[in-house]
Amino acid sequence: PGPPRAGPPPPPPPPPPPFAPVAPARAAASPGLHGVVKLLVRHFADERVVNPDVRDVMLQSVSVLLQYKEYVAVFEANDEARREMVPALLRSFDSRFWIPVSNILLRLCKGVGFGQYDDRATKVLSAIKATKRVDNVDGPGLDSQRTDAAEQTGADENITTTDGPEFGASPDATLARAIATSVDSSSPLFRALIVDTFREDPKLLERFLDRVFNTLNWTITEFGVALKEMLDMRQRAAAARNLQRKCTVMLELSATLERVLEFLTLELPAAFLDSQASMRMKRLVEILLFVLGHTCGAGSDAKLFEQALSMKLPVFVADKISRAPILAPIAGIILNLEIAAMAWVEGRGDDFGVDEVSDTVADELAAGAGENNISQLEYVCAFDWETHFGSFTGREEAVMELRDVVRRVRDTRGDIERRRKAEDETDVPEEFVDPIMQSFMSDPVTLPGSGVVVDRETIRRHLLTGDGTDPFSRTPLDESMLVDATELRERIDEWRTGLHVTPPDTALEDVD
Numbered sequence: 001p002g003p004p005r006a007g008p009p010p011p012p013p014p015p016p017p018p019f020a021p022v023a024p025a026r027a028a029a030s031p032g033l034h035g036v037v038k039l040l041v042r043h044f045a046d047e048r049v050v051n052p053d054v055r056d057v058m059l060q061s062v063s064v065l066l067q068y069k070e071y072v073a074v075f076e077a078n079d080e081a082r083r084e085m086v087p088a089l090l091r092s093f094d095s096r097f098w099i100p101v102s103n104i105l106l107r108l109c110k111g112v113g114f115g116q117y118d119d120r121a122t123k124v125l126s127a128i129k130a131t132k133r134v135d136n137v138d139g140p141g142l143d144s145q146r147t148d149a150a151e152q153t154g155a156d157e158n159i160t161t162t163d164g165p166e167f168g169a170s171p172d173a174t175l176a177r178a179i180a181t182s183v184d185s186s187s188p189l190f191r192a193l194i195v196d197t198f199r200e201d202p203k204l205l206e207r208f209l210d211r212v213f214n215t216l217n218w219t220i221t222e223f224g225v226a227l228k229e230m231l232d233m234r235q236r237a238a239a240a241r242n243l244q245r246k247c248t249v250m251l252e253l254s255a256t257l258e259r260v261l262e263f264l265t266l267e268l269p270a271a272f273l274d275s276q277a278s279m280r281m282k283r284l285v286e287i288l289l290f291v292l293g294h295t296c297g298a299g300s301d302a303k304l305f306e307q308a309l310s311m312k313l314p315v316f317v318a319d320k321i322s323r324a325p326i327l328a329p330i331a332g333i334i335l336n337l338e339i340a341a342m343a344w345v346e347g348r349g350d351d352f353g354v355d356e357v358s359d360t361v362a363d364e365l366a367a368g369a370g371e372n373n374i375s376q377l378e379y380v381c382a383f384d385w386e387t388h389f390g391s392f393t394g395r396e397e398a399v400m401e402l403r404d405v406v407r408r409v410r411d412t413r414g415d416i417e418r419r420r421k422a423e424d425e426t427d428v429p430e431e432f433v434d435p436i437m438q439s440f441m442s443d444p445v446t447l448p449g450s451g452v453v454v455d456r457e458t459i460r461r462h463l464l465t466g467d468g469t470d471p472f473s474r475t476p477l478d479e480s481m482l483v484d485a486t487e488l489r490e491r492i493d494e495w496r497t498g499l500h501v502t503p504p505d506t507a508l509e510d511v512d
């Protein structure tokens with residue numbers, strides 16, 4: 001027989017990004033490019049640039065460059081970018097620049113979300129396995145998980161910069177190796193800088209999350225409005241096409257904001273779990289349920305989405321619109337927070353930087369969800385993830401853990417409904433009722449200016465509107481001025497305990 005027939009030639013390698021540096025940028029081979037990076041980083045948040053369009057162009061330029069690994073390496077190697085870019089980005093997330101900032105954050109944090117897990121995404125997967133251990137042996141800490149992940153990616157490599165020290169000489173050499181061997185445009189370095197920036201400036205984190213929650217609420221609302229208008233006007237082709245495009249844009253922006261939240265729940269779960277973050281957790285759960293209500297289940301908005309998907313509209317097909325991109329971050333957010341809370345219960349809270357847990361995401365979902373919301377969560381569990389994301393690493397473990405969380409939500413919801421029914425059937429003392437919301441108070445506080453007692457959640461929501469005054473006396477007020485109504489809370493707890501005491505066994509004849 002003759003020699004074996006040669007197979008088809010291998011496909012050519014993908015072309016490099018436009019104007020890519022021919023030598024590694026981190027080795028100081030592109031001083032001109034480093035000058036461009038300095039210019040962009042120094043001035044995209046510069047208030048002296050009075051034309052916002054110029055700043056927007058600079059942010060868009062950063063976003064485009066960060067699509068490519070070669071340019072990510074330039075930013076990572078640039079001292080100005082390492083020192084100034086992350087704080088400036090987070091401060092720039094406002095009503096004018098939130099879109100390019102969101103896109104930049106998404107590029108830097110890519111690869112750590114649900115449906116994107118790869119062999120290096122060990123944090124969530126290791127935690128899931130650790131929580132399932134029968135012997136409850138302490139699992140690897142966050143630092144060791146990062147180290148293991150980085151060591152799996154490749155051999156040591158020193159990274160030099162044009163104006164900074166060598167990464168190989170830094171204490172976190174494993175992070176340098178992860179950067180050097182990253183296979184996509186994500187950046188372990190900038191992810192770490194984002195987390196450090198928020199830890200050092202809690203007020204910046206508070207402002208940033210408040211804007212993300214409000215913006216995500218707006219994008220989902222606009223998506224629903226555009227969807228309804230599109231279906232009502234589908235006989236008018238030109239107008240319908242414009243509305244189709246608006247729907248896809250709003251859905252993509254919503255998914256981007258959700259991925260940003262997912263990253264924060266992964267790296268900063270304490271920002272949602274500790275006692276000072278109870279309002280943050282409530283707002284997060286509210287927005288998750290709001291998104292679910294517009295994208296799946298039996299609600300009117302979700303039915304519109306289902307109708308649009310079934311019509312296979314040209315723009316939807318071209319942009320590959322589906323539920324997967326909007327539902328995957330929700331699954332990731334729930335998993336991240338519940339796993340961190342369970343680790344804290346098992347004595348491994350330090351692995352996630354969690355010192356205390358006020359309310360878990362399952363508890364908040366149970367408190368805020370109705371039967372339709374729980375059905376939506378079950379839909380997320382049963383979703384065909386493999387069709388959309390492939391058989392990603394840890395899919396089965398993650399979905400199994402998600403099912404356990406939703407099961408706990410349903411069980412807890414049943415307990416809450418029984419408790420509320422018992423309370424509704426009993427006359428609640430007037431002093432236990434919030435004067436603003438006319439609802440039962442669980443954490444009463446006294447307003448120093450007026451002396452009125454309200455629920456802490458009520459006054460926190462009032463202050464979130466930007467009105468920093470007492471709603472009764474109009475005197476200045478912030479959260480640090482609230483006075484715990486300790487004696488009243490003790491009476492409320494005593495009353496509720498007495499209300500829910502299990503009655504003595506009832507005789508069978510009485511039951512009959």
